[in-house]
Amino acid sequence: MEYHGGCFCGVVRYEVKAEPSTLINCHCQFCRRFHGAAFVTVAPVPSDEFVITAGRESITELKHAEGSRNYCGDCGSRIFNRPKFTDEFVMLIIASLDEALESQPIMHINTESKASWHEICDSLPQFTGMPPA
DSSP states (O other): OOEEEEOSSSSOEEEESSOOOOEEEEOOHHHHHHHTSSOEEEEEEEGGGEEEEEOGGGEEEEEETTEEEEEETTTOOEEEEEETTOSSEEEEEGGGBSSOOSOOEEEEEOGGGSOTTOOOOSOSOBOSSSOOO
């Protein structure tokens, strides 16, 4: 099954040729600040199965110590992250998908920098940093 998504204004569009099935709630300071939220739900997607179909020229890349954040330069919608340690996959921002997923998050990561006012109330595994390989 193919999945589709894009930005709020519709300029950037993409397709994913594999199901984003490993959903992860990231609480790192970069994600929290960039999204203006307590955490963001992402899924690793193989780079060769993630295709920008429209608006590539509107994608803005913000580089930082951990990789980069990629978003629509027109409306600011966050689309995907690129980890600095690999080009094999992108971290897809699940909120940018058009279709609802059947999968549920499987863990919380980077909880060492989670928002002090946010309490994690589920029983998913929590990792202070990145989970072991």
